Amino acid sequence: MKAKVQLLPILLVPFYFTSFQTYAGEPSMEVGEKIYTRAFGRGCGTCHDVQPNPNLFESVNKIGREEFVKVLTDGRNAMPKAMDQIMSLGPVKTAGLSQEQAVESLLMYLRKGK
Ligand code: HEC
Numbered sequence: 001m002k003a004k005v006q007l008l009p010i011l012l013v014p015f016y017f018t019s020f021q022t023y024a025g026e027p028s029m030e031v032g033e034k035i036y037t038r039a040f041g042r043g044c045g046t047c048h049d050v051q052p053n054p055n056l057f058e059s060v061n062k063i064g065r066e067e068f069v070k071v072l073t074d075g076r077n078a079m080p081k082a083m084d085q086i087m088s089l090g091p092v093k094t095a096g097l098s099q100e101q102a103v104e105s106l107l108m109y110l111r112k113g114k
Helices: 002-024 029-038 056-062 065-074 083-087 090-094 099-111
Strands: none
Touching (some): 056 099, 065 099, 083 099
16 A cells, blocks of 8 residues: 555656646747747848848748758858847747747748748
């Protein structure tokens, strides 16, 4: 009887951690939209909704995830480095997203199209 009681918390620990992780970092289109509209104060669209800059809703279907992440991390020509910016945003912090999950949220929003 006593052994059973001691076993219960041990059995529950994995459930606690898996549920906590899901809660802590869940990529979402909503956060993706906030990244797009709020990064750098006025959002990615400040530049990307304007010709001849690449339209990110199209880019997302043209360039792969790896290149997307590379441009965000390193910048490219007139494109500023954006990863630190993205990770410092309130909604990203509140959602407890990792860098990968923040990028996934942004991609979810962009893939949906305008
Ligand atoms: C100050 C203007 C500016 C801002 C703000 C900006 N970008 Fe850019 N971005 C550019 C320019 C200009 C390019 C094209 C770079 C080139 O010519 O190589 C670009 C390129 C890119 C590319 C590559 C697109 C492709 O089709 O090759 C991605 C991805 C990208 N930006 C993502 C973002 C994201 C996400 C944000 C917001 C977090 C953002 N950018 C904010 C100016 C900006």
